[in-house]
Amino acid sequence: MGFGLKEFLSDQDAACPSCGYNLRGLTSQMCPECQEHLVLGVRLAEPKLKAFIATVLGLAVGGGFSAMLLGYVLVDKLARSRGSVPPDFLQAVLPGLIVCGVPLAVLLNGRRTFCRWDGWIRITCAVLAWLLAAGNLLYFTAFVR
Numbered sequence: 446m447g448f449g450l451k452e453f454l455s456d457q458d459a460a461c462p463s464c465g466y467n468l469r470g471l472t473s474q475m476c477p478e479c480q481e482h483l484v485l486g487v488r489l490a491e492p493k494l495k496a497f498i499a500t501v502l503g504l505a506v507g508g509g510f511s512a513m514l515l516g517y518v519l520v521d522k523l524a525r526s527r528g529s530v531p532p533d534f535l536q537a538v539l540p541g542l543i544v545c546g547v548p549l550a551v552l553l554n555g556r557r558t559f560c561r562w563d564g565w566i567r568i569t570c571a572v573l574a575w576l577l578a579a580g581n582l583l584y585f586t587a588f589v590r
């Protein structure tokens with residue numbers, strides 16, 4: 446049995462993180478209700494993920510906007526066999542996809558590093574992410590005219 450789990454649950458109530466079943470007196474490493482594997486661990490009392498989530502959302506909105514447009518045009522071209530994607534459309538969509546998508550990929554791979562930064566840096570990243578998303582939308586709007 447996992448280190449300390451049995452002892453921890455021997456005399457206190459604890460809800461299964463998956464299904465909420467009371468695990469008091471558990472004798473195995475599996476939740477008897479949902480069959481999930483359990484381990485005893487350390488976690489944050491109050492995770493401070495607001496800036497991280499705001500940054501991910503901003504970049505995902507910006508990059509997702511371009512990805513959706515590109516996906517729509519590609520599916521339309523494939524479904525109707527109407528030749529290739531016009532280069533000017535790619536010029537309108539690809540920069541936003543790259544400018545928002547690359548930092549998003551880096552951020553998702555480096556969440557722990559992001560969370561070590563000072564609060565003002567994290568908030569600045571969130572603001573920049575949403576500015577990039579807005580800039581991407583404005584760039585596309587200006588390009589389509």
Ligand SMILES: [Zn+2]
Pocket residue numbers: 461462463464465466476477478479480481
């Ligand atoms: Zn459970």
